[in-house]
Amino acid sequence: MIQYYYLGSIALIAIGMYIVIAKRNLIKIILGLDIMDTGVNLLFISIGYVKNATAPIENVPGPYVDPIPQALVLTAIVIGVSVMALALSIAIGIYKKTGTLELDEILGVKK
Amino acid sequence: MKKALAIVLAILIFIVFALAFVKIPFGEKMSTYPHYYNPITNQTSNMSLPQHYLTYGKNDTGATNMVTAIVVDYRGFDTLGEVTVLFLASTGVGSLMYVENKVKKKVRRSNAVVETGSKLLFGFIILFGAYIFIHGHLTPGGGFPGGAVIASAFLLLYLAYPKFHAKHEKLSVSESIAGLTFVIVGLIGLIIAGYFLYNFLPFGLPTYLFSAGVIPLIYVAIGVKVGSELTAIVDSMMGVRE
Numbered sequence: 001m002i003q004y005y006y007l008g009s010i011a012l013i014a015i016g017m018y019i020v021i022a023k024r025n026l027i028k029i030i031l032g033l034d035i036m037d038t039g040v041n042l043l044f045i046s047i048g049y050v051k052n053a054t055a056p057i058e059n060v061p062g063p064y065v066d067p068i069p070q071a072l073v074l075t076a077i078v079i080g081v082s083v084m085a086l087a088l089s090i091a092i093g094i095y096k097k098t099g100t101l102e103l104d105e106i107l108g109v110k111k
Numbered sequence: 112m113k114k115a116l117a118i119v120l121a122i123l124i125f126i127v128f129a130l131a132f133v134k135i136p137f138g139e140k141m142s143t144y145p146h147y148y149n150p151i152t153n154q155t156s157n158m159s160l161p162q163h164y165l166t167y168g169k170n171d172t173g174a175t176n177m178v179t180a181i182v183v184d185y186r187g188f189d190t191l192g193e194v195t196v197l198f199l200a201s202t203g204v205g206s207l208m209y210v211e212n213k214v215k216k217k218v219r220r221s222n223a224v225v226e227t228g229s230k231l232l233f234g235f236i237i238l239f240g241a242y243i244f245i246h247g248h249l250t251p252g253g254g255f256p257g258g259a260v261i262a263s264a265f266l267l268l269y270l271a272y273p274k275f276h277a278k279h280e281k282l283s284v285s286e287s288i289a290g291l292t293f294v295i296v297g298l299i300g301l302i303i304a305g306y307f308l309y310n311f312l313p314f315g316l317p318t319y320l321f322s323a324g325v326i327p328l329i330y331v332a333i334g335v336k337v338g339s340e341l342t343a344i345v346d347s348m349m350g351v352r353e
Contacts, residue, residue, distance in 0.1 A: 003137035022117035051138035056177035071181040082200035
């Protein structure tokens, strides 16, 4: 039986994928990427969960949860924020040049 | 048409991922994980890798917080790479948002409550951020969350005072010193013991502030670096205002 934690984070990944494919607005695409990022982080953390365990800080008696996914996600969150800031500033630069954020108008596609 | 296709694709991805995760156990004890194989000594350990870290981590690194032990000690080189990614992103935002003809935007003054409140809170938020990264090896948190808290204090100042501007020169000085500290601590380890980021200081007693050798030193450097980089990102995205 699949766990609800996995289902929820996979749903976040699928929602982000849908936004990236279906939407044609740069800001929306970047937000979709961020939602996918959140889903992946949640998936990692829930894989490392152990029932009835505490945080891996060894001044309280164990059992502890798996510390490796937490260590990976800790840095991934900050990296995700900075990469999103970079993507958003690229979007702002495109807006200054072309005056629009719609991909179809930037690429000159006629509807 | 395209939206329907996208929905179908998203549902397909959902189903494939869900099928892949049906057999992955949730909340299982770590003794059921596959055992850790060491390719250098060509031996299979009698425990899994997280169990290995949790059992020997305290003696190996001196840190109480095992997440910190992994981030700064076992995978310290990896963290150096991640800090570099953050630096590159901050540089990229700075160069993209740089404006040559300084067109000054008009901004309204903010509320008196926000101005007074941010004046009162600024010091406490900085103090809290510093507390988080100084105690990174003992309590939850560390350099990355602490730096983000410090950047949020500066963000509050930007919201309250529209004319406020952090000086990029000073930010780059603190950031460079922090980055240099990380690399120099790693190089000292390379000189003393023959490998990068060797923990050369005495470990001290666990759960004390001065313990875990170089880990607090590196985490303070990471905290200052992340704080000044995120502040620089916020500052560049705000643009020039008057």
